[in-house]
Amino acid sequence: MKFHREGYASLALVIVVSAAIIWAARYFFPETAFVHYFAYTLAVVLIITILQFFRDPAIKINKNESFVLSPADGKVVVIEEVEESEYFKDRRIQVSVFMSPVNVHVNRNPIGGLVKYAKYHPGLYLVAWHPKSSTENERTTIVIEQKPKVEVLFRQIAGALARRIVFYVKEGDKVGQGEEMGFIKFGSRVDVFLPIGTKINVELNQVVKGGRTVLAEI
Structure with missing residues (x-):
């Protein structure tokens, strides 16, 4: 288990805030042990929260050219046929994985190959x-x-709390399939768009693991 590089700034900020809380407790309430213990506890909770959120566990990628792997840890919240209007401009099967704040937030490539399209879109922060x-x-x-005519589209989507997407x-x-391609801070979701007729291997509300769970087979 290692700490993800995207978390260094957040960890530094939390350490500074924690030190300030402890200093304030001891300065303004020098004789009140309860306040001191509360400040220590709050500081520990803040630091542990950041450490667990930006954890980056080592995993064994479930590589197979026929597999579409989950791009993130989380829960399947959408499986439906939709119109994909940005790139394919046709009907696709959408599979969406919701990441809560307690999930690992590393995002991974669902398949390996050539990146044909990559675009960032500013926007709103509706709930995921x-x-x-x-x-x-x-x-x-x-x-x-x-390979020719075999393409998978996926989207990193910010949520109400997630205000920074990194790719x-x-x-x-x-x-490479399962390699890290990005990170979303503080919970959100990833949508995957697959050709009509793709065999879907997951169900709604199923818990999935990035780089390991097989969402579908091409």
């Missing part, structure tokens, strides 16, 4: 399960081509 969050929230859209890939990159 809102029907319009996929098209109106801050988001990134990534398309990976595994590390760009058009023209060659990426």
Whole structure:
């Protein structure tokens, strides 16, 4: 288990805030032990919260060219046929994974191949399960081509708390299946768009693991 690099600034800020809380408790209430213990406890809770949120466990990727892996840890909240209007401009099967604040927030490539499309969209911060969050929230859209005519699109979508999306890939990159492609801070969701007829291997409300759970088979 390691600490993700996206969390360094947050951890530094929490350490400074925790030190300030403890200093204030001891300065303004020098004789009140209860206040001191409360400040210590609050500082520990804040630091542990940041450490668990930005944890980056080592995992064994479930690689297979026929598999579409879950891009994130979380719970399946959408499986439906929709119109994908940004890139494919046709009907696709959408599978969405919701990440709560307690999930690992590393995002991974569902397939390996060539990044054909990568675009960041500024937007709103509706709750991640809102029907319009996929098209109106801050988001990134990534398309990976595994081989000719085999493409998977997925979106990182910000939520009401998630106010920073990070992605590390760009058009023209060659990426490996299950490799880290980005990070979303403080909970959100990832949508995956698959060709009609794709075999879906998960069910609504199923808990999935990024890079390990097979969402579908191409």
